[in-house]
Amino acid sequence: MKRILDCRASDFRRMEREQLKGAILAAEGRTVIAETVAVTQPLLPEISNAELAKAFGADMILLNVFDVFNPVVRGLIPLDVFHPTGGEQGIANPIAEVKRLTGLPVGINLEPVDDSAQAVEQLSKLPEGRRATVDSLCKAKELGADFVCLTGNPKTGVTNQQIVHAIRRANEHFGGLVIAGKMHGAGTRGRVIDREAALAFAEAGADIVLLPAPGTVPGLREEELAEIIFEVKGQGALALAAIGTSQEGADVDTVKAIALSAKRAGADVFHIGDAGYTGIAVPDNIMALSMAIRGRRHTYIRMAASPLR
Template identity: 80%
Template sequence: MKRVLDCRASDFRQMGREQLKGAILAAEGRTVMAETVVVSQPLLPEITNAELAKAFGADLILLNVFDVFRPEVKGIVPFNMFMPGSGEQTIANPIAEIKRLTGLPVGINLEPVDDSADAVEALAALPEGRRATARSLAKARELGCDFVCLTGNPKTGVTYAQILQAIDTAQREFGGLIIAGKMHGAGTRGSVLDREAAVAFAEAGADAVLLPAPGTVPGAREAELADIIAEVKNKDALVLAAIGTSQEGADEDTVRSIALSAKRAGADMLHIGDAGYAGMANPENIMALSVAIRGRRHTYVRMAASPLR
């Protein structure tokens, strides 16, 4: 089994669910996932945020606010600043195009919304194409998503109970790698670092359990995270530690500190969110995170590797 570190575009194209999970496990905590908002005008209008994230060291691309029934990724058709009305979205399958442009596995967030959730604030209404329903998960499979992340954006009312149900639905309808968990409250009450929920997700069949990285939500401490990770790994699931509370736009030292703390706790993957500038992390922070958890060599190889390899 190749490590993610050693995989190139031709390797990723041949990987199914189990192969991708094995490659992440074999990399021993040195896998970087970068999240981007697809409806935001990209940081650099000539390219997608996904391409920029890859160029700064990301191994996996997570697309946020992606509607499977109205698929669109800003930047695939470059924005011409001197002729702003000239570039319309004409790509039928932007997932396939992002995979072609980056040479990386690409996944999307789908949100297991609980309409009866005890909300901290008003919940945002979501179209079905962003919700974790049987139809949307089947469509994600049709589009060629390599993985799906069952989680919640702010104010969406995603609960642990609904995530658990969504894992079961994804097992039937999706077929790719399943990641499940919360990186923040998503508008509902209760602890985000929930040991019982994390273990339940692993037992239900999630390939990776998403947990907030230390220091990203109040009370998320390294020692407690390490204990939960050990229990999740006993259930044969991976752990994705997420920077999802806008610290992806902090200084590089903060990002390095969070990344190393998450790796010490046992995380298999490090996620960096989309709330820097223009729907992605500060690019320098993606690189800083990558260098911190795996050094310059592997970072530079990922940055430089052509999607034609």
């Protein structure tokens, strides 16, 4: 089994669920997932945010606010700011195009909304193409997504109970790698970090359990996260530590400190969110995260590796 550190585009094209999970495990806590908002104007209009994230060291790309029934990723068609000409029409499958341009595994967020959730704020109404339904999971498979992340954006009303149900649906109808968990409250009451919920996600069949990184939500300490990760791994799942509360837009030192704390706690995968600027982390922070968890060598290799390899 190759480490994800050593995998190139040709390797990723051949990988199925278990191979990708094994490659992440073999890298021993040196995998970076960068999240980008699919529907916003990219930071640099000549390229997509996914390409920019890859260029700064991401191993995997997570598309947020992606509607599987109305699939759009802005920036795949470059925009000349002096002679703008039009939208993203003509790309029938944006996921396939992102995979072609970056040479990386690409996944999407799908949200297990609980319509009866006790909310702390006005909840948003999501189209079915963003919800973790049977039809949307089947469509994600058809589009060629390598993984789904079952989680919640702000004000969506995603609950832990619904995440468990969505994991089971994903295992039945999607078939790719399944990441599941909450990086913040998603508009609902209750504590984000919940040991019982994390274990329930693993028991339901999540390949990777998503947890907030230390210092990203109030009260979460490294020691507590380490205990939860130890138990999650005992269930056969991997652990992802997420920077998903806009600290992807903080200074480099903050990102490095969070990353090292999460690595000490035992995280296998390190996520960096999309709210640094609009739709992407500050690119320097993607590189800083990568450098902190695996140094210059592997960071530079991922940055430089051609999608033709």
